[in-house]
Amino acid sequence: MVYSQPAAVRPPPDNMMGMSMTDNVLGIDVGGSSIKAGVVDVGAGQMVGELISAPTPRPATPDAMMPVIAALAARLPDAKGRIGLAFPAVVKHGRARTAANVDHAWIGADGGALVRRTLNRPALFLNDADAAGLAEMRFGAGRGENGTVIMLTFGTGIGTALFTGGHLFPNSELGHMELNGMDAEKWASAHVKTVQGLDWEGWIERVNVYLERMHAMFWPDLFILGGAISERFADFAPLLRSEARIRPAQFAGQAGVIGAAIAAVEANA
Ligand code: BGC
Numbered sequence: 001m002v003y004s005q006p007a008a009v010r011p012p013p014d015n016m017m018g019m020s021m022t023d024n025v026l027g028i029d030v031g032g033s034s035i036k037a038g039v040v041d042v043g044a045g046q047m048v049g050e051l052i053s054a055p056t057p058r059p060a061t062p063d064a065m066m067p068v069i070a071a072l073a074a075r076l077p078d079a080k081g082r083i084g085l086a087f088p089a090v091v092k093h094g095r096a097r098t099a100a101n102v103d104h105a106w107i108g109a110d111g112g113a114l115v116r117r118t119l120n121r122p123a124l125f126l127n128d129a130d131a132a133g134l135a136e137m138r139f140g141a142g143r144g145e146n147g148t149v150i151m152l153t154f155g156t157g158i159g160t161a162l163f164t165g166g167h168l169f170p171n172s173e174l175g176h177m178e179l180n181g182m183d184a185e186k187w188a189s190a191h192v193k194t195v196q197g198l199d200w201e202g203w204i205e206r207v208n209v210y211l212e213r214m215h216a217m218f219w220p221d222l223f224i225l226g227g228a229i230s231e232r233f234a235d236f237a238p239l240l241r242s243e244a245r246i247r248p249a250q251f252a253g254q255a256g257v258i259g260a261a262i263a264a265v266e267a268n269a
Helices: 062-074 111-119 128-139 190-195 200-218 233-239 252-266
Strands: 024-030 034-041 046-055 083-087 123-127 148-154 158-164 167-169 222-227 245-248
Touching: 024 062, 024 128, 024 252, 034 062, 034 252, 046 062, 046 252, 062 111, 083 111, 083 128, 083 252, 111 123, 123 128, 123 252, 128 148, 128 158, 128 167, 128 222, 128 252, 148 200, 200 222, 200 233, 233 245
Parallel strands: 024 083, 083 123, 148 222, 222 245
Antiparallel strands: 024 034, 034 046, 148 158, 158 167
């Protein structure tokens, strides 16, 4: 495996140029176990103040989640306008189309419209891994990378975001690629590591098999590994192997929040 440092600071892409350094946007990242929120300075690509969170309600329906999102937003009054909402599902034309780790009541739901109705604020709704990938590509481990990049988030499931030339190919869903007769995320997610009691070596061997399969299909120049693996990257990087370069995500648990806010601005939500 070739471990390399991110490229030196480069100017943001043209579509980020219009952002003011003081453009503070609320980013929200819905996960299987918690909903995180923070105010993001989208010009600087960093959070302003702390990352806050609340447990994901059970069942994780739209009706149960909206009050939690409203309460988180109320605790962050510094960001007043648009909201970026990252969500663990395929999002097509503003609507969730899948619900692997949230309640199926989300399928067909327009997350942006729900936020607008609840909070009376404009919102952009997008896939959580796509959001995390945007944060890494614009300001983190993928900054300045123009080749093919695959960002992976290892959590309850496996989220993926595919970029080429700095452009996102949305909703790539490679966590559901078949491996050993099952969804890759049912075999190699961080959640599986925990519930099956795998040690790091055993788990990383699974991650290696997964990276190899993805490499055979997409021939990326770079994999960015986020979620659980980025936390212990220095310890376990020597065990990782791929023909592509491998870097840890830089934003760790904040990537979805930061990326959601960036996406809201890029899309002019
Ligand atoms: C979902 C993806 C999501 C990923 C990470 C998968 O189960 O299908 O949409 O990005 O989990 O949350």
